[in-house]
Amino acid sequence: MRRLWMPSLIAAMALLHIQDIVIFSVCLIIHLGFRRRRLYTAPLPPGPRSWPIIGHALSIPMTFMAKAYKEMGERLGSKILYLEALGQSILVINDARIAKDLLDKRSAMYSSRPHMNMLMDVMGIDYLFAALPYGEEWRNCRRLFQQYFAPSFLPRDQDKMMDFVRKGLLPNMYQFPEDSVRHVQDCIGGFATSATYGLSIKKIHDPTLEFAEKAHYALCEATAPGRFLVDIMPSLRYVPEWMPGAEFKRLAQKWSSIILQVRDETFRRTMIAIKDGTASQSFVSETLARDRDRADFKLESCVNLTAAQIYGASSETTSTAAVTFILAMLKYPQVQKTAQQELDSVIGRHRLPEFSDRHDLSYLSAILKEVLRWNPTLPLGIPHRTTEEDIYEGYRIPKGTIVIANAYAMLQEAEIYDNPTEFIPERFLKDGKINLDVPDPEDFAAFGFGRRACPGAHIALAKLYIIAASVLSLFDISPKLDTNGSPINIVPQFKGDALTSAPLPFPCKITPRQGVDIEKLLKEYMNFESI
Numbered sequence: 001m002r003r004l005w006m007p008s009l010i011a012a013m014a015l016l017h018i019q020d021i022v023i024f025s026v027c028l029i030i031h032l033g034f035r036r037r038r039l040y041t042a043p044l045p046p047g048p049r050s051w052p053i054i055g056h057a058l059s060i061p062m063t064f065m066a067k068a069y070k071e072m073g074e075r076l077g078s079k080i081l082y083l084e085a086l087g088q089s090i091l092v093i094n095d096a097r098i099a100k101d102l103l104d105k106r107s108a109m110y111s112s113r114p115h116m117n118m119l120m121d122v123m124g125i126d127y128l129f130a131a132l133p134y135g136e137e138w139r140n141c142r143r144l145f146q147q148y149f150a151p152s153f154l155p156r157d158q159d160k161m162m163d164f165v166r167k168g169l170l171p172n173m174y175q176f177p178e179d180s181v182r183h184v185q186d187c188i189g190g191f192a193t194s195a196t197y198g199l200s201i202k203k204i205h206d207p208t209l210e211f212a213e214k215a216h217y218a219l220c221e222a223t224a225p226g227r228f229l230v231d232i233m234p235s236l237r238y239v240p241e242w243m244p245g246a247e248f249k250r251l252a253q254k255w256s257s258i259i260l261q262v263r264d265e266t267f268r269r270t271m272i273a274i275k276d277g278t279a280s281q282s283f284v285s286e287t288l289a290r291d292r293d294r295a296d297f298k299l300e301s302c303v304n305l306t307a308a309q310i311y312g313a314s315s316e317t318t319s320t321a322a323v324t325f326i327l328a329m330l331k332y333p334q335v336q337k338t339a340q341q342e343l344d345s346v347i348g349r350h351r352l353p354e355f356s357d358r359h360d361l362s363y364l365s366a367i368l369k370e371v372l373r374w375n376p377t378l379p380l381g382i383p384h385r386t387t388e389e390d391i392y393e394g395y396r397i398p399k400g401t402i403v404i405a406n407a408y409a410m411l412q413e414a415e416i417y418d419n420p421t422e423f424i425p426e427r428f429l430k431d432g433k434i435n436l437d438v439p440d441p442e443d444f445a446a447f448g449f450g451r452r453a454c455p456g457a458h459i460a461l462a463k464l465y466i467i468a469a470s471v472l473s474l475f476d477i478s479p480k481l482d483t484n485g486s487p488i489n490i491v492p493q494f495k496g497d498a499l500t501s502a503p504l505p506f507p508c509k510i511t512p513r514q515g516v517d518i519e520k521l522l523k524e525y526m527n528f529e530s531i
Helices: 002-042 065-076 095-106 117-122 138-147 150-175 177-197 207-222 234-238 245-275 284-293 300-333 333-346 355-360 363-373 409-410 455-475
Strands: 082-084 088-093 390-392 395-397 402-405 475-478 508-511
Touching: 065 082, 065 088, 065 409, 082 395, 088 117, 095 390, 095 402, 117 207, 117 234, 117 245, 117 284, 138 284, 138 333, 150 177, 150 455, 177 234, 177 245, 177 284, 177 300, 177 455, 177 508, 207 245, 207 300, 245 284, 245 300, 300 363, 300 455, 300 475, 333 363, 333 455, 355 455, 363 409, 363 455, 395 475, 395 508, 455 475
Parallel strands: 088 402
Antiparallel strands: 082 088, 390 395, 475 508
């Protein structure tokens, strides 16, 4: 009897299993069909007037794009904008909540990068890991960075930062105050060079830094969103250099040569030092020593390319923030005075600031947050790219869309920050402490979103702190005088056609503070030729 019903039971179970599969498949087909129908019937986000063939090409700003997109959103009454130029879709996000919804919560779809035609095709610079599409090569480079520059290793980097501030920046500002902005930039570039490659840097007029500055300039110019038409019309990369209007091709050749020379020469010098046994501790030397037995990827090449990215990005962005700080202290003398009073109460006038003082300097912390908010270093961030079609709040976002998170619009939002164009550190304070109810630019928008957020934010913030605390402890920043002996009024202006929003040159006077014995404080640091 058992032999008779067992096959029947097995057949019935198999039939039920088949039915389940059929039902599931039908449901899946219906779901996918419905989703596909939703995708193609859902409206695109609001945008300006579109023209046949060229779409919104005439509406894409070429300079001060962050401000222009903020104003465009205000005219259209939308925090999310859609433009399409010659077939390329662009999504601009002017709101941090939307940016977090898409770039953080849906990071699987929003973590790639657009192909930068000017940088990658015309110039041939296709290795920067910040610009790489989301994938294994990007993960390898980012992993190398995070393994060496993890927050747990910050004390090691702080010691090196202190060296460059005390042996380089402060003595140079004391002896050659007229070049103070240059000294700040050299201090930051010197630290980046030392931490990345382990190379010694001359205290003043180092040729490596001077040449690297040209490479940084070239990168920022080449990657400025909308700066070059070839980024919108890829076919222009085939235009001969001699043709009228092909100036971008000649610039590309010049810039590419500088960038590649800086990349390869600094790496070559480090490799020679490693072989000679004279290499200092650095990202390059330690990473090559740690991972030299790995066979899953080309280590030396990956280290070289990652190092070039670290070197360039950390110098340019932190320098922009540090110079913005000096400009703000010049423009807002009462803020400077209040910060110096806090420094005196915590540190006194008989020693230099330490990293251990940072927790007790709430007003200075608020100033640095306001620096990041008042003039975001990367006002448009670095664009993302969608790898799938998406629906957000009823709007369709096509696959392959360039997604721009407008940090400037987010950090200048009047509904969040009262009187946003003014420099007001007090907005971040409550009862003398940091007000946690006010969105903090450090994790709100200043360092990007999602999987492509800046992995070195903790290093940049530490550098910015020790420079600001040290400079205000020893010096006053004040206006220069005109021919009539009156203070020159400075109107803050920032570069509007590059990736970073660097302040334009401005005159200022750096003088030792009364009651501070600078020579005594810097006595042991004054005679270094190199760091």
